[in-house]
Amino acid sequence: MINTTFCKIELQSPLVLASGILGTSVDIMNRVAENGAGAVTTKSIGPIERQGHNNPSVIEIENGLYNAVGLPTPGYLNMGDELKRWKEIKVPLIASVYGSSIRDYVHIVEYLQKYKPSIIELNISCPNKDDGMMFGASPRLTSQLVRAVKAVSSIPIMPKLTPNCDNIGRIAKECEKSGADAICAINTVQKTIIHPELKVPLLAYGKGGISGPIIREIALEKVKEIREAVKIPILGLGGITTGEDAIEMLKAGATLVGIGSGVYSRGIDIFKKVNEEIKQIMKKEGYKTLGEIK
């Protein structure tokens, strides 16, 4: 049995499609659901239309991906019929939101909650925009933001935290004190990679964020730090590609496990594959429920 509960929401699998990977339309998110994901997350939705960065914006590196896509979005008011169609998604939907000010987040959350996503993810940790990590790196700003959003939202709120900060446990604690219902961690690890011969940055934006197995150990360490700091549930992600990885993330203290870059390395059916691998390991090690693993 790999069903689980998160913020009172029932899921058939602990595996969640991470934000930014395939979460751009209802039809694609339904394909991910059909391929075994327990929940899906949208690409982060922002205040106004934005193009994103020039190419190269995503490249493969050893054991991971390196991206600076730059938060492209139609803007929350320009999503056409997509929002009305959210109710067709076959698994719980996590709506990811970003902004440049508290007012942006509040407006977007107020608007999107009419379309009844199961959870709202506050992306306060994007390394690929000048002010993308402004909130997530500051306990004070994070607290103000979470309080403001909670005041208008009837839907559970889950800030997504960055590993690029001094003390992720402290930020998580501020989120909890301010009323957050869950924590999502980690976003990508910020880095500037320079081409060794050409001496220019690999990505058009200059810097970018790393994901995939190369950041898994960092993700596990940060989730453990958060687990020690708060009681609210955690959606843990960063480099999870196999059932063994997912179980390690549950043992670190997560209730749900996100998969992003893994879709690139193992295909859209990675969710089915990892569900099966989790079941095999549970059978071998004598676990009957995911709760026992935690």
Ligand code: DHB
């Ligand atoms: C992008 C990257 C992120 O890590 C994130 O959290 C949101 C957006 C991007 O470049 O589009």
